[in-house]
Amino acid sequence: MVPILSYLLERQISPQWRGLLTALAEEFEAQIGQDELRQLMYRVGCRFATAHELPPCASTADLADALNARWQEADWGYVELSDEPEYLRIAHSCAPLQAFGSAALSWTPAFLEGVYQTWLSALGADSLSVAQVSEFDERATLEFRLGRYPG
Amino acid sequence: MVPILSYLLERQISPQWRGLLTALAEEFEAQIGQDELRQLMYRVGCRFATAHELPPCASTADLADALNARWQEADWGYVELSDEPEYLRIAHSCAPLQAFGSAALSWTPAFLEGVYQTWLSALGADSLSVAQVSEFDERATLEFRLGRYPG
Amino acid sequence: MVPILSYLLERQISPQWRGLLTALAEEFEAQIGQDELRQLMYRVGCRFATAHELPPCASTADLADALNARWQEADWGYVELSDEPEYLRIAHSCAPLQAFGSAALSWTPAFLEGVYQTWLSALGADSLSVAQVSEFDERATLEFRLGRYPG
């Protein structure tokens, strides 16, 4: 199944922006350190979330629907949520971050961290932090957690 | 005809990246001055051009075909060239730069300046400079000139 | 402005189906007469409309919004409505019917006739008929009228 998945993940990325985004990531990496790159993408994520507000959500299932409506519009994959005793697990699949190139996967996921932090804070989780807890894997999946992390 | 053109130009922009690119442009504008923004986009254009080399071209018509093959693959509009006594006129239509937002149109065209400079220098025009000579207009057209400008 | 419009209308059509739809249209034309082709496309339009029901609409402006929400999802252009003394004018722009080839434009618009008839009948206009009153023009616009036509 792996070749099918590679084919589909590759085709999912809009050819309109891939070349520019890869060049942008290379220029950034030549100019800015890793920590600053993550902060930059995090802030871009915060701005994106502010510009695309979520509606009120009464439950985790509602929240998942609201998030997926946003990601569906943008062709940015989908998210699965699960309530764990200590945190909310946020598993995001098929984010088209490969558009920035493989090397940039160490910092581009901070965009999603900023997006989820802003959306969840606005819904009332403002004393909690979102943290990325996995690398971008071959299935284009990333795991984040919302909990009592040092922000 | 204007509403049709607006509709089509709007739909041409990939919804996958518009939100992120607008947020990125706003973050940049909050941090960096206009001159530096143009320089950043120019350098990104140079990197893009280096990564997507043109084949050798024997004539202006050949060059137009080679350029349009690149832009066609990426859904970045099309270019018309014309040899004028003092310069080569480069009219690029339907570049999807509105993805970064209208306010950013003062600096995003520098991406194309960097691309054309790098491609044309590699083809032997390295003593000549590419300069943007028009604003991005309502038909999504930009004019550049290759000539003896101060670089 | 004409080259820009041609470029954009061409790019609007999904490359995934153009080849198959052109081949399908040619096969149909080899087998079936013009009247039957229009009837076939009309019935396909009726089925499409039944499968994608409109919400209730209280006014012409509401109806235009509901129609455009449907066409927007599918990247099928947009519609403008105007109440005339004897009929409702329906001007549909940027329908991607060129996917079936230019020759087929004599019968493919019957798809939209079937769609509009079904949607408008379901909203209470069932004693009125939709009729195509213009050819598909170079701006990819078609005009239909809803009125007291022989059905």
Add this chain to the structure above:
Amino acid sequence: MVPILSYLLERQISPQWRGLLTALAEEFEAQIGQDELRQLMYRVGCRFATAHELPPCASTADLADALNARWQEADWGYVELSDEPEYLRIAHSCAPLQAFGSAALSWTPAFLEGVYQTWLSALGADSLSVAQVSEFDERATLEFRLGRYPG
């Protein structure tokens, strides 16, 4: 991995034509028997192949490249070829045939049968027949064989 694959296969299908193609398939099924539907799609495939000729191919590897260049342009998935003692195995993945609906998968693959038959006959295999030997599976894969089958 299955939900990721389902998501990506679903998103791969152009939303521009899915509704019309499903309605077309339902209309066909209401009017025409299964054998005739397969024959119709086969002939449409023959026309498609004639309109999109392959270049000359000197080897199975060359042929695979030429086929994939065609399918890549159209976003129609990809093909893997293997020479077996009695036949050429043709495994086509990610064909967007779900656009016609699941019920139609009993006859829509005949389109690919017609395409491969026409392309391979033109390359010199005209005494051999292409036959579909598997159902469309959950990985969107179909297997065809080129060999000495009753045509």
